[in-house]
Amino acid sequence: xxxxxxxxxxxxxxxxxxxxxxxxxxxxxxxxxxxxxxxxxxxxxxxxxxxxxxxxxxxxxxxxxxxxxxxxxxxxxxxxxxxxxxxxxxxxxxxxxxxxxxxxxxxxxxxxxx
Amino acid sequence: xxxxxxxxxxxxxxxxxxxxxxxxxxxxxxxxxxxxxxxxxxxxxxxxxxxxxxxxxxxxxxxxxxxxxxxxxxxxxxxxxxxxxxxxxxxxxxxxxxxxxxxxxxxxxxxxx
Numbered sequence: 001x002x003x004x005x006x007x008x009x010x011x012x013x014x015x016x017x018x019x020x021x022x023x024x025x026x027x028x029x030x031x032x033x034x035x036x037x038x039x040x041x042x043x044x045x046x047x048x049x050x051x052x053x054x055x056x057x058x059x060x061x062x063x064x065x066x067x068x069x070x071x072x073x074x075x076x077x078x079x080x081x082x083x084x085x086x087x088x089x090x091x092x093x094x095x096x097x098x099x100x101x102x103x104x105x106x107x108x109x110x111x112x113x114x
Numbered sequence: 115x116x117x118x119x120x121x122x123x124x125x126x127x128x129x130x131x132x133x134x135x136x137x138x139x140x141x142x143x144x145x146x147x148x149x150x151x152x153x154x155x156x157x158x159x160x161x162x163x164x165x166x167x168x169x170x171x172x173x174x175x176x177x178x179x180x181x182x183x184x185x186x187x188x189x190x191x192x193x194x195x196x197x198x199x200x201x202x203x204x205x206x207x208x209x210x211x212x213x214x215x216x217x218x219x220x221x222x223x224x225x226x227x
Contacts, residue, residue, distance in 0.1 A: 004157075031213050042203050042217035043158065056214060090157050094213070101146055101207060103215060105157035 004106035023074040023091030035090040137187040137204035144206040
């Protein structure tokens, strides 16, 4: 299984809502990532988890709260978002070290904040 | 700051011709590079990678060239097909245990019939 799955595919939420994005992989990867991608722009790294611990937070606002319950799952909890947070949110996973560090991406969650 | 950039934001090629997509990087410590293809509505898809101890790597219809002297990376696609139309990103990573991948701005490849 070389697939990263993300749910939901689409999400529309108001600025006062609380929602969560979910990501899952079963490749045994111990690094998992959240990226944000605006239209016609490259993915921008938000968070990295290594061995289920947060290792990189790219100065992301606290209205985004990541969680890694186990080595296969990654969540992104959303609260009090702003319209400018509307974007494609991509999850990825990779081996932590070694020769092959390629990241496998999920299809993303298209988020719209009203 | 350190960044990965591309020389051309858009590229149009005739079907059957070869495509060359370029990428410039500025972090001399980067030792691993990946080319991704992203089709509309999908996540980035791995195409090919190269480590800094190599100059060239070939895959199926694709070749990546790395010139560390001028910090330049290119992706060559042979016999470009309509299915190759997408946005192509290069990404770099510094260090064997680093996890911070930096993406370039992307090049949109359009294949003309």
